Amino acid sequence: MKKSFxxxxxxxxxxxxxxxxFVLVKEAINTMPPFTFLAVRFLFAALVLFLFMFFFARDSLKGMDRRLWISGAILGLWLFAGYAFQTFGLEFTTSSKAGFITGLSVVFVPFLSLWLLGQKLKRNALLGSGVATIGLALLSLTRDLSVNFGDLLVFLCAISYGLQIVLVGRYAPRYHAFSLALLQIFFCGVFNLIGSFLFEDVSVIVSPAVLFDPWVLWGLLICSVLATAVAFVAQNQFQKFTTPTRTALIFATEPVFAAITAYFWAGERLDVQQIIGCLMILGGTLIAELGGHKDTPEPDVVPST
Structure with missing residues (x-):
């Protein structure tokens, strides 16, 4: 089997x-409060990633200076904002809609890169943004043109993820990828733990009835180990064997998988207008991400979903 395949x-x-x-988190936060769930998820993921680095990539733990810690904290803050908006938004909207709205972060990246990094804005970014914006309106607006509060929160999540991706592009060339990822995951967990202490009953962490609830337990294990620690290692290990264009196309299927799993596991349904909106968001995302890019290697970025 070819390495690329x-x-x-x-x-x-x-x-x-x-x-x-998306489905796992939506079900889990019905039992464990959002900040607490995210705190456990990311702190456990940081522990898993640290152990991986200690045993298999110990060199990446060297040279973790003050600037690296500050950069990790900044990235962790935006990662925290993205996950917080997304998780709270899932209390008021469906997993399917949240998945597609979150995908708009790819559309925001070119505009944020223009603002923060001074990178030239491509024509495809403008076209893709327009298509995706129309799709977002079809997906989120109700018949009376009102917006679901959960959709608005997830929209803010997409902006936060976009900022995180752009800042990763600024910081990643300066530091070892694993070290930077470890610190941003760790700080994301710390910020969520602070939110848990301020706004929630953090004692549920030691409550067997909560911690061993099937949705909470499986949600934490899958989100911490597979969706965060393992996903990051896999992306950095295998993305170098394929092309950036194919990688972007693969990652653009995330909201599709969110909708499919929500359909089979949670019984969620979208009407015709919302399905058209989903397809337009996906299409706009692909136009913005794939159009006009040369098929050359790019720096690795930390997964934001």
Whole structure:
């Protein structure tokens, strides 16, 4: 089996896990409060990634200076914002809609890159943004043109993810990818733990009835190990064997997997207008991400879903 084909299959599996976690998180936060769930998820993921680095990539733990910690904290803050908006938004909207709205982060990246990095805005980014915006309106607006509060929160999540991706592009060339990922995952967990202490009953962490609830337990294990720690390692290990264009195309299927898993596991349904909106968001995302890019190697980025 060719390495490129195997890499594509593994990245597709990672994307499926990311898409499937929308349903898991939506069900888990019915029992464990959102900040607490995210705190456990990311701190446990940081522990798993640290152990992996300690045993298999110990060199990446060297040279973790003050600038790296500050950069990790900044990335962790935006990662925290993205997951917080998404998780709270899932309390008020469906997994399917949340998956497609979150996918808009890819559309925001070119505009945020123009603002923060001074990178030239491509024509395809404008076209893709227009298509995706129309799709978002069809997906989120009700018959009376009102917007679901959960959809608005997930929209803010997409902006936060976009900022995180752009800032990764700024910081990644300066540091070892594993070290930077470890710190941003760790700080994301810390920020969520602070939110848990301030706004929730953090004692549920030690409550067997909560911690061993099937949705919570499986949600934490899958989200922490597979969707965060393992997904990051897999992306960095196998993305170098395929092309950026094919990788972007694979990652763009995440909201599709979110909708499919929500359909079979949670019984969610979309009407014709919402399905058209989903297809337009997916199409706009692909136009913005794939159009006009040369098929050359790019720096690795940390997964944001």
């Amino acid at each position: 195997l890499a594509d299959l593994i990245l597709l599996g990672v994307t499926f896990v990311w898409g499937a976690t």
